[in-house]
Amino acid sequence: MAGSATAGEGTFLRVLPASDLPEGKGRAVTVAGEEVLLVRSGGRIHAVQNLCTHQRAKLEGGRVRHGHISCPLHGMLFDLATGAPKGSLSRIPLKVYPVRVVDDWIEVQVG
Numbered sequence: 001m002a003g004s005a006t007a008g009e010g011t012f013l014r015v016l017p018a019s020d021l022p023e024g025k026g027r028a029v030t031v032a033g034e035e036v037l038l039v040r041s042g043g044r045i046h047a048v049q050n051l052c053t054h055q056r057a058k059l060e061g062g063r064v065r066h067g068h069i070s071c072p073l074h075g076m077l078f079d080l081a082t083g084a085p086k087g088s089l090s091r092i093p094l095k096v097y098p099v100r101v102v103d104d105w106i107e108v109q110v111g
């Protein structure tokens with residue numbers, strides 16, 4: 001299948017040109033039926049679920065700083081690398097997806 005490669009237990013799917021994701025921004029994409037938020041912070045690209053684990057608000061549009069994103073609704077912070085929550089509103093981490101850049105395309109592994 002064009003635009004995909006198999007590695008390990010899942011498949012990496014091309015989702016967005018890397019140049020379309022500026023530093024400090026998040027962009028939601030749907031990958032194999034899952035809504036994934038791509039975020040570039042500190043030059044690193046992360047892929048996490050686009051739903052806060054507190055009350056399921058969309059994280060897209062949340063403030064990105066120092067490898068964390070804050071939920072736009074109540075301000076919970078999540079570590080973009082691990083998904084770990086910071087704060088008392090939720091103890092449930094975000095789902096984190098393997099992500100890589102190949103030929104200037106961001107690829108995310110789902111499944």
Ligand code: FES
Nearest residue numbers: 052054055071074
């Ligand atoms: S819904 Fe995200 S912090 Fe409440």
